[in-house]
Amino acid sequence: MLFTPGEIGLLELPNRLVRSATAERMANDQGFPLPTLTALYRTLTKGGVGLIITGHMYINPDGKSHPEMTGIYTDELIPRLAELVKAVHEEGGKIAVQINHGGGNCSQETVKQAISPSAAEQVSIYNRQTQEMTEKEIRQTISDFSQAARRVKEAGFDAVQIHAAHGYLVNQFLSPLTNHRDDEWGGSLSNRSKLLQEVCLAVREQVGPDYPLFIKFGIADGCENGFSLEDGLETLQNFGSWGLDGVELSSGFSGELFSSIQKRINKPTDEGYFLPFVERARLKTELPIMAVGGFRSRTVMERVLLSGAADFISLCRPLIRDPNLPALLEAGDATHSDCLSANLCWAENKGEGISCKCFD
Numbered sequence: 001m002l003f004t005p006g007e008i009g010l011l012e013l014p015n016r017l018v019r020s021a022t023a024e025r026m027a028n029d030q031g032f033p034l035p036t037l038t039a040l041y042r043t044l045t046k047g048g049v050g051l052i053i054t055g056h057m058y059i060n061p062d063g064k065s066h067p068e069m070t071g072i073y074t075d076e077l078i079p080r081l082a083e084l085v086k087a088v089h090e091e092g093g094k095i096a097v098q099i100n101h102g103g104g105n106c107s108q109e110t111v112k113q114a115i116s117p118s119a120a121e122q123v124s125i126y127n128r129q130t131q132e133m134t135e136k137e138i139r140q141t142i143s144d145f146s147q148a149a150r151r152v153k154e155a156g157f158d159a160v161q162i163h164a165a166h167g168y169l170v171n172q173f174l175s176p177l178t179n180h181r182d183d184e185w186g187g188s189l190s191n192r193s194k195l196l197q198e199v200c201l202a203v204r205e206q207v208g209p210d211y212p213l214f215i216k217f218g219i220a221d222g223c224e225n226g227f228s229l230e231d232g233l234e235t236l237q238n239f240g241s242w243g244l245d246g247v248e249l250s251s252g253f254s255g256e257l258f259s260s261i262q263k264r265i266n267k268p269t270d271e272g273y274f275l276p277f278v279e280r281a282r283l284k285t286e287l288p289i290m291a292v293g294g295f296r297s298r299t300v301m302e303r304v305l306l307s308g309a310a311d312f313i314s315l316c317r318p319l320i321r322d323p324n325l326p327a328l329l330e331a332g333d334a335t336h337s338d339c340l341s342a343n344l345c346w347a348e349n350k351g352e353g354i355s356c357k358c359f360d
């Protein structure tokens with residue numbers, strides 16, 4: 001099943017393995033991708049993954065989460081981004097871009113005055129002070145998402161993914177933890193999900209009816225007073241009518257508040273740690289589902305696909321460990337990833353980029 005073709009809207013993929021968005025930290029100060037990123041995508045494609053989703057790219061400098069993040073905020077980036085596409089297409093692969101705004105979850109280094117749905121004090125969920133977004137800023141952000149999606153299409157990428165998970169701006173609007181607004185953008189679930197709805201509709205309008213568009217959705221924050229699973233399941237049911245072709249299901253607000261990137265995956269029963277959510281989601285949507293979070297062995301991946309709960313399996317850390325994993329699994333030369341899930345893959349120094357340091 002893992003090596004049979006699949007579809008997300010009009011996007012046809014040769015197999016069911018997806019490289020989940022992974023912030024590579026391989027861009028210069030203006031967000032232009034470095035040659036190391038092109039080389040990484042070439043390597044991933046040669047390794048046999050069916051679809052690469054880029055690391056999150058910032059749609060506006062106000063939403064740049066961390067240094068060395070790739071940008072998609074100006075047309076000047078298009079030629080350089082198109083080179084990434086060229087490399088992947090030359091190797092016969094497919095590549096989608098994840099577009100994001102960090103909101104309150106942006107480092108001091110990249111954003112001096114962070115904006116978020118509601119103002120936050122210095123010691124807050126974001127670990128910094130933030131300013132409440134004005135109506136004008138909200139409208140500007142919706143437009144920034146749609147313009148970023150247009151650039152994705154113009155650069156020749158195969159699809160676009162909206163980041164609506166992991167405690168970034170869209171998740172901040174969905175979550176009662178961070179959204180205390182009493183206007184049309186806060187309060188009830190339909191008000192809290194209005195930003196996401198408007199972003200989806202604006203992006204769809206911008207890219208046209210046929211362009212593959214999907215979402216990474218944090219279906220639950222996983223902590224008290226956060227965006228609940230019930231909220232998530234209800235929101236998910238709208239995705240088709242909001243113009244989405246598929247959904248990658250994640251969970252977890254960020255940092256210590258229930259992590260989306262869990263450690264200690266030591267045995268098959270630890271794998272696929274968001275599967276209970278995926279199974280609930282399957283009953284609510286007919287859109288293709290990508291399951292992410294802790295998949296390591298072919299047996300577990302196959303079982304999930306065969307059960308029908310998910311249509312694709314997304315991998316992040318195993319492909320940092322070994323970009324060639326899909327080819328090895330397909331050839332029968334490996335049965336599982338030897339990723340230790342220790343989360344040592346983050347770059348520590350400027351210019352380093354992500355890498356597996358577990359076996360050094």
Ligand SMILES: Cc1cc2nc3c(=O)[nH]c(=O)nc-3n(C[C@H](O)[C@H](O)[C@H](O)COP(=O)(O)O)c2cc1C
Nearest residue numbers: 020021022023055056261292293294295315316317
């Ligand atoms: C180094 C690193 C960077 C990541 N960057 C992103 C990102 O840019 N966007 C995103 O949605 N998730 C990001 N994630 C989360 C992964 O996409 C994935 O959801 C998570 O790691 C669980 O999958 P895994 O067990 O296969 O690693 C990142 C994870 C790691 C370890």
